[in-house]
Amino acid sequence: MNVAIYQMDIIPGDVKANHERVRKWMEHTVKNSEYNMVVLPEMWTTAYTLPELHEVADKEGEPTTSFLQEMARTYQVHVIGGSFANIVDGEAFNTACVVNKQGEVVYQYDKIHLVPMLDEPTYLAGGRKTAETFELDGVKMGIIICYDLRFPELTRQLALEGAEVLFIVAEWPLARRNHWMTLQKARAIENQMYVISSDRCGSYNGTTFSGTSMIIDPIGDVLAEGSIEGEETVEAQLDLSAVERTRKNVPVFESRMKGLYKDL
Numbered sequence: 569m570n571v572a573i574y575q576m577d578i579i580p581g582d583v584k585a586n587h588e589r590v591r592k593w594m595e596h597t598v599k600n601s602e603y604n605m606v607v608l609p610e611m612w613t614t615a616y617t618l619p620e621l622h623e624v625a626d627k628e629g630e631p632t633t634s635f636l637q638e639m640a641r642t643y644q645v646h647v648i649g650g651s652f653a654n655i656v657d658g659e660a661f662n663t664a665c666v667v668n669k670q671g672e673v674v675y676q677y678d679k680i681h682l683v684p685m686l687d688e689p690t691y692l693a694g695g696r697k698t699a700e701t702f703e704l705d706g707v708k709m710g711i712i713i714c715y716d717l718r719f720p721e722l723t724r725q726l727a728l729e730g731a732e733v734l735f736i737v738a739e740w741p742l743a744r745r746n747h748w749m750t751l752q753k754a755r756a757i758e759n760q761m762y763v764i765s766s767d768r769c770g771s772y773n774g775t776t777f778s779g780t781s782m783i784i785d786p787i788g789d790v791l792a793e794g795s796i797e798g799e800e801t802v803e804a805q806l807d808l809s810a811v812e813r814t815r816k817n818v819p820v821f822e823s824r825m826k827g828l829y830k831d832l
């Protein structure tokens with residue numbers, strides 16, 4: 569499985585212009601490549617233009633869902649479509665969307681942990697359903713959004729449901745880059761799964777973001793890592809047999825003491 573992450577900068581509040589940036593990247597980087605899967609960051613259509621979201625965001629998933637479907641079909645890749653601001657019944661959600669290479673939406677998830685440090689709870693509604701696994705090419709995977717990374721129980725739940733790959737889409741501030749990198753490695757190691765993250769780069773409204781999109785294998789080794797500054801493609805090839813091998817060598821899931829944990 570060959571993965572390419574688009575560590576992109578985002579034009580604030582301009583959905584059309586950001587679609588065009590992604591289209592250009594697909595045309596230059598993904599067309600005629602060996603990639604099976606591409607990954608975009610969090611809120612990549614608007615950035616955190618929170619006070620304007622009701623004017624600029626998608627309505628009922630459009631136009632971004634159709635755009636992602638077009639990209640998947642045209643370039644014959646699975647698209648982990650990051651997340652985008654999405655108004656449904658008057659409420660704005662931070663919605664992740666996964667489209668397979670046939671152009672079918674296989675999974676959607678509204679971010680459940682809204683981040684107080686970026687003022688999300690003032691402007692967005694939290695998702696009302698927990699994250700679930702989805703399948704691409706017969707492999708179970710999960711996706712979480714940025715601040716969700718701080719809640720290990722969410723990723724553990726996905727791993728217990730069989731996820732072998734975790735995607736994290738983010739706009740993670742540079743000020744907490746140490747947390748970003750350490751928590752991703754922890755999630756990979758404790759759940760013995762691949763972790764693939766796409767974080768935006770650049771700055772908006774006084775916040776500079778971390779970049780540092782990562783691909784980490786199930787023993788916690790970093791296979792690829794983006795820089796802090798600047799747009800780039802971060803890529804790696806995944807050997808999915810490493811998940812089973814790792815879980816056999818260090819049988820964490822068999823050693824769990826299910827009856828001895830409190831339901832916190």
Ligand SMILES: NC(=O)CCC(=O)C(=O)O
Nearest residue numbers: 683714715739740741744
């Ligand atoms: N976009 C986010 O959820 C940012 C999360 C963050 O800043 C943090 O967890 O720290």
